[in-house]
Amino acid sequence: MASTEATNPFQDPSPGEIRAQGHDQAALAASAPQSTSPQQHASTTLDVGRNASLTLATDSLVIQGMNGGSTKDKEGKTTRSIPFYNILWAERSDSGDITIQYAHTVSKTVVRPAIISYSIDKPDSSAIEAWIQSLLDRAYGTSQRRKRIKVLVNPFGGQGGAVKMYHKHIAPILAAARCELDMEKTMHNGHGIEVGQKLDIDAYDVVACCSGDGIPHEVWNGLGKREDAARALVKIAVTQLPCGSGNALSLNFNGTNSPSLAALAVVKGLRTPLDLVSVTQGDKRTLSFLSQSVGIVAETDLGTENLRWMGSTRFTYGIVTRLLRQSVYPADIAVKVEHDNKAAVREVYRTEASKPGPHCDERELPPVNTGLPALRYGTVQDPLPESWTLVPHDHLGNFYAGNLAYMSADANFFPASLPSDGCLDLVRIRGDLKRTKAINTLLAVAEHKFFDMDHVDYQKVTAYRIIPRNQKDGYISIDGERIPFEPFQAEVHCGLGTVLSKSGHLFEAKGV
Known part of the structure; x- marks a missing residue:
């Protein structure tokens, strides 16, 4: 998975490294003035x-003549280099000083704000x-500067460290970039829904959730309950600033589950x-951004709530035990299929992935x-659409429909997802596998x-209905949230929601 975790801010990255980072550096450079003449070239250098x-x-x-943390070039001059992606802000004081704030790489998973002046x-x-x-044009390209962010911190999610993560790793990056921050702690289940319903959408650009995937799910459903929902x-x-046990939203769009690297990506x-x-x-309608599942994955997610202390490892443990x-x-199951085989799905993905991202x-x-x-297609209570046919699946091991590529840090279940x-990407696995094949x-x-x-089986679908049978009770998961063990129906709304991403049109995941 592409990420900025290996970025060294003191080394001018190669084009290959820029592509590996997952952000559109070419677009950033294209949006800024380029050097085409000696006079233009001179304007790119500031003597300080x-x-x-x-x-x-x-x-x-590129900084020349700076002591401390710098290296010497071939002519013996001290130099250092900071990728534009890491530049957070620059300004000039009334006294004429110039100050540049940037994200300094402390380790592969941590960046912290630093200053040169x-x-x-x-x-x-x-x-x-x-x-x-x-400089700012090159650093931001078409990304909005000084975003107005409503920050929701869930102190109860994951292993309970969200508040500390926010103050230590996230807030300093956002503040250094001159983002306007309004932080609020969630106090109870469903608080994110209330925030989404009451939010002044003209006062903010972003709702950033310092949480797992539960708070983004709530926020989208709160926004969806408004009269002006669309x-x-x-x-x-x-967006998500990963502080939970499930950080799929950040993995897919920020390319990382590191809080500070995700803050930089936002x-x-x-x-x-x-x-x-x-x-x-x-009679209930719920918005889903992540996935819907019945079977092994749903039971693994919801049936291991008592193991949250294990972090994301609980998902692996849950799947292994149920496969055995x-x-x-x-x-x-009845499905409205758009692309019904892997060859067709792969072609759709590669065609889209080959397009340049929008600016x-x-x-x-x-x-x-x-x-x-x-x-x-109506609701699950309406008659089945005429073109749909209910097909029995007696040995279903897993029904898993995904809207994103990564479900967790090591689980790219939907590599063709866009x-x-x-479309939703639909995976069905036969349940009559031998143990070795299941593992x-x-x-x-x-x-x-x-x-x-x-x-x-891997398909792209726009809608489906599923009716569990021969079970009195079980698990159905919508974005990791449990719903009653009853029939349900789902349909996709193209481009209804909004996120922040590094590419502008793809997930930060390896495709097919």
Whole structure:
């Protein structure tokens, strides 16, 4: 999975390294003035002392003549380099000093804000301001600067360390980037729904959830309950700053489950449409952003709540124990299929992945007081659509529909998933596997071989209905939240929600 975890801010990264980071550095550079003449080239360098200068290179800010932490180039001059992606802010004081704040790499999983500052002997105000703006243009590209962020911190999620993580690893990065922060702790189950319902969508750009995947699920459902739901879901980007045991939203869009690296990704994040899914059960309609599952995965997630102290390891433990039992979960299933085989699914993914990412969110803002879109296929209580057929699955091991690629740090169940293709990726695994083959199936997910296994069916669908049978009770998981063990129906709404991502159109995951 692409991430910034290996980035060294003191080394000018190669184009290959930039691609590995997962962010569109080429787009950032393209949005800024480029050097095409000696006069233009001179404007990219700012002299900040008798023997020091700051130069806007292709991918990085190059500092010459700086002591401490610097290296010597071939001519013996002291130099260091900071990738534009790590630049958080730059400004000039009234006295003429120039200050640059950036994310300094402490380790592979931690960045912290750091400052370089110079006093300029003969300040040329217009030249300095122009140079600073050029630096910020290259650092941010089309990403919004100084985002207005409503931060929700869940002190009860995961292993209970979200508040400490926020103050130590997240808030310093966001503050250094001059983001406007409004932090609130969630106090009870469903608090995120209340925040989404009451949020002033003109006062914020982002709701950032310092939590697992539960709080983003609540926020989207709160936004979905509003009279202006469609408008709110487009205006407000929902992001995750990973502080829980399940951090799928951050893994998919920030490329990391590190709180500080995720904070940096949010600072530089591009507004990106995300499909949301309506799940109907009885007379209730729920929005899903992550997944819906019946069988091994649902039971693993919801049946291991007592093992939260294990962190994400509880998911692996739960799957292994249930695979060894060779559990099956009979159900009748009807599906609206768009791409019904792996070859077709792979072609759709590769076609989309080959396109350059958009530089901005091109959706029009829905009119005021526009609610959720109407359901094209009705609810689970309506007659089955004429073109659908219920098919019995007597030996179903797992029914798993995903809207994102990664479900956890080592579980890329849906490698062909796309953020806004209007489809869910559906995986069905036969439950009558021998134990050795079942274990190999689990290992194949981490080894990126899962998609090609012959007993794994993979389709892209726009809607489905599932009716569990021959069981009095069991687990159904919607975004990791348990719902009653009853029939339910789901359908996709293309690009209904909004997130921040590094690429602008793809997940930070290895595709097919």
